[in-house]
Amino acid sequence: MKKVIIFGGIALVFVAVLIWFGKMNSKAPVQFDTEKAFKATIVKKTVATGKVTPLEEIEIKPQITGIIDKIYLLEGAKVKKGDLIATVRVVPNEQSLISAKGRVDNAKIRVNNAEISYNRNKKLFDKGVISASAYEAVELTYNQAKQDLLNARNDYQIIRSGSSGTGGMANTNIRAQMSGTILQIPVKEGDQVIQSNNFNAGTTIASIADMNKMIFEGKVDEAEVGKIKMNIDLDITLGAVDDKKFPAKLNFIAPKGTEESGAVQFTIKADVTLDDNYFLRAGYSANAEIVLEQKDSVLSIKESILQFDKKTDKPFVEIKTGEDTFERRDVELGISDGINVEILSGVTADDEIKIWNKKAKKKEDDENN
Template sequence: MSKRSKIILIIIAIGFIAALIWFGKKNKKSIVEYETEKPFRTTIVKKTVATGKVTPLEEIEIKPQIAGIIDRILLLEGAKVKKGDLIATVRVVPNEQSLISAKGTVDNIRIRLSNAEISYKRNKNLFEKGVISRAEYEAVELTYNQAKQDLKNAQNNYQIIKKGSTGSSASANTNIIAQMSGTILEIPVKEGDQVIQSNNFNAGTTIASIADMSKMIFEGKVDESEVGKLVSGSNIDVSIGAIEGIKFPAKLNFIAPKGTEEGGAVQFTIKADLSLDDKYFIRAGYSANADIILEKKDSVLSIKEALLKFDKKTEEPYVEVKNAEGKFDKKTVKLGTSDGVNVEILEGVTKDDEIKIWNKASKDDVKKVN
């Protein structure tokens, strides 16, 4: 055998040995062993969160009965008041043209009354002497009495234009008083501001808003996909943004029969009576969230949602269950209520099945088989 042939044989032998070593190492690669979990029984609570705010149950706006200018403001925002307390006073600024016209009417009627009084006294003397009949005398007397009443009405009208009211009602119209007991939330006017009275054509200027801060409600909105599961009278928990770590109990008492579209989604207004804690002062308008239980199931067979897979064709949920040989079989499952972490299993697996934990194949999970 030539030297060249020996070299070729040696090269072939070395290649063969290297191939054997490579295949041997490949066959010795570790087998991935997946961890498993068994189904368990737990309580599943499905919740939704409604965003909103805390508002007083009773809140009113105080408006003036006359137009004028704010003369004095006696109280500040945040002050506690009782029904009937004086909040502010209004000074009437009469219309000059109307005032002159009313004054002219008073003067004209006063002249007419003076003439009627003279006629009345003359005819009274004639009647007492028997010169004229009773009917003639009573007609003159009626004219005189009507003139007196016309003067009184004209004077009242003049006082109303000048002062905003007449007689004992003068202070009632110019004084702005609290119509309920509570806390003054807002006084949107200041001294010197002009105000308009409330009437059929104008809502009027708000001088103050008052609310009973001892009775507060949560007002929020929920999506149309969840409103059908709400039950009036159910208990909810309200978290207030300004008070961390505290949940206030509330009772749902109103679900709007009509929704409003916001950002392409239909939202329904809900309201709940809030139970307050004397340790905390709740201000009107605090932002708040309400945790509302939509569905609750106690001690149901469940698994973690992370164990689920979905078939690409049928989109049915399934899990892989370990068999006696250590391999995993695909099993379709029927799901019930879910809370986002755990999901109820209605059919497909039992409490003794070992279910594959997905995405656990890491270097730490690999064990070499010798």
């Protein structure tokens, strides 16, 4: 009885296996879609990230140390060369002030002494007692003493108030050195400022730029910098301006790169053509599309239907030779834009190329489900 049960079970399993194989053999073979090569314009581009900045920008620094007394303009104001931006109140150094006052007093003493000598010798010269050369020497000494007194007074006045008061612009008046827009005023009234000198760059009171001349400044990788050339056209897109491209022309490629995060980057600059309908602010983040290579109307296929040999890594496609039969065809590739790739050899415009990653049968099953 046990043997009958065992043999019966084996028979049932055998029948089930036969039925399963029958169903598998009755399934329709997997069918692949195909497509043909086509003519296309392929543009290979790279993107440089950076920002737009004014071509001409200067920083206004004081010529004297003191305290900001008054600020007359605000950031964003348009100025002309010579416009008053702020004034500085001088806080003189007491030691320097006392020293300058002492030089003035000494100069007065010398002038008084020279004046007495001059008046005495002038009377003698008028009577013919002394020669003309002796009189002229005394007169010269008197005139020099008066000039020394004037210089000492001017020095004292400059130390005390920042200006000699003899004409010209006072050092306490901070004026625009060029026409443009005030980008920034980093100081406030009451702030102490330091003059520009050989040992200190000085305090920046205002920065001014010509906003009618803007440039793009960005960086490109060393692998691509050799493919770009001077005076080529660029398209600039800004994060702050939607759906607008600003044309630009490349005018600078840095001769030396800088290493950033393990990659060498080269600075590039391009003149941006402005649009009167848009106001570009200094420092907008921007991207520049740079055309590295372009070919018009070349035989192309989609990159997605390419296959690569696992051993040699060489590209190939499968060409339809009959009903559900394909043969391998090695291909030589040209430029690519990431979607389409140029075919130099291996495929003709009449060949039907297998779309290896898209199965028609699976698509039908998905639609049925």
